[in-house]
Amino acid sequence: MAGMSYALDFERPLLELEKKIEELKTLSHTGAMDFGAEISKLEKKAARLQQEIFSELTRWQVVQLSRHPSRPYFLDYLGHLFTDFFELAGDRHFAEDASIVGGFARFEGLPVMVIGHQKGRGTKENMLRNFGMPRPEGYRKARRLMELAERFGKPILTFVDTPGAYPGIGAEERGQAEAIAVNLEVMCRLKVPIISTVIGEGGSGGALAIGVGNRILMLENSIYSVISPEACSSILYRDPTRAERAAESLKLTAKDLLGIKIIDELVPEPPGGAHRDPARATAHLGKALKRHLSELRAMSPEQLVQHRYLRFRALGSFAGR
């Protein structure tokens, strides 16, 4: 996976057209010939094509975008939206888990706690980050950091981007279910503002373990689901190749979840997805975070706890009283 060169099938026609435009531009620059008219025609075509491809993405296409290897990861946003980052490591029990990164930093000058899942780019980093799949130590580190933030009255901003919890022997032996469960309860009673943003994949319990916020935001092409489309397809259709259909059934896109009021805001991405213009994606995210944080900072500690309680207590869809 060589970063920017990776292209999804449905992106390819657009990327090829853009490559052609670049070539013509280079030729024009060298002065050999003037392709001005041709270029502007192709640019219009590219804009139209982009509109066509990205205005009606299927849910499976959104799943693919959410996992795009060139998509900005937590540390990319961290580098641009925050200053003064001081990383904190380890769960103080067993290990440091690099699939969750956290520490104090400044957001718009204000000291906050930032915590996020981190995927790797390339094989080596992915080994270190375990493809963004936390082990129990990751959740326990996150909990330690969140309690630390509360002790110092700092707001907590979490960034969710994980395929899910890691299904391994060690993770079970060291109680990953307990680690996730404790985080849910702890997050429910923390007396500081919590904003959780899904920036890529929101994979089940591994995502929720840092996702119990007063606000839940999602980037436009991110997903949040109880189970991956692949696993869902294996279990329900006994056929892992029907993930596309499972993705449709699960209704897991930001648009879906805004529609059923699970999330508070859909943060728009630039045309073609965050990876096509990371700077703009970052700017949109920063603006949304700033607004929500200032709203939450107006609330008292008791109000924050009550607000979070009511927010999650209300979630569900059933008949009768």
Added chain:
Amino acid sequence: MPWFSKKPRIARAEANGKQQPSRMEGLWAKCESCDEIIYRPELEKNWNICPACGHHAPWPARTRLANLLDSGSFLENDTRLEPLDPLGFADAKRYRDRLRTTRKSLGEADAFIGGLGKIDGRTVSVGCFVFEFMGGSMGSVVGEKVARVFERAWEQKCPAIIFSASGGARMQEGIFSLMQMAKTSAALARFREVRKPYVSVMLHPTTGGVAASFAWLGDVIIAEPKALIGFAGPRVIEQTIRQKLPPGFQRAEFLVEHGMIDSIIHRKELRQKLSQVLGLLA
């Protein structure tokens, strides 16, 4: 009525997709653990524990509550809650059809029963999973009922007890089912204010989103012998790591060894031990 519930293999294969005939049907039952053939009424009289080897077979939720609580003390609440199909979900079957047929065959509206009861005269807010209902999976109704167990305990300032047996979140309700983990934990977090004990009893099996929320948050966590308890299911782990799991992995005994739960208690001693804990803490 057949003498033995075990059907020939071919018939089983044909029944694929339909509900598999349980080993617990018929006049005689065969113990899953030691293969002992047991006269069914005798097994039931023994709380579905194999008289030969002590294996704890599944025990229906209502029978469990009737036997573990003071006789006639259980009053069920929230009986009007019914599941919906918020996503219009369909796999081999439509979710709403699956709900309807399951309800018809079991006489339960969903996979959880909650209410108030007494143990040795002490009021408890109590709930129990109905594992037969879609693997005890937690959708909106189950999550709501669990939350209400904690809320009733909070109102009454009484202890809470939940008997869990669940494969985890109910996929057919998508993100709603995931959010039940947070919802139940929120209700539990509030219940902690009244400083009454919450005893979590993990039955076979307790996995996924139920294990990773309120079930593992008990002030005291008890399991029945040999119950399978964990987050990821054994099959998923084997597929991921591409090797066989060691024997006994994720069983209650394994969890005690790893410091993950407090105690394994025999079904026949459960009532007395629950009463003891409540007496010490409530």
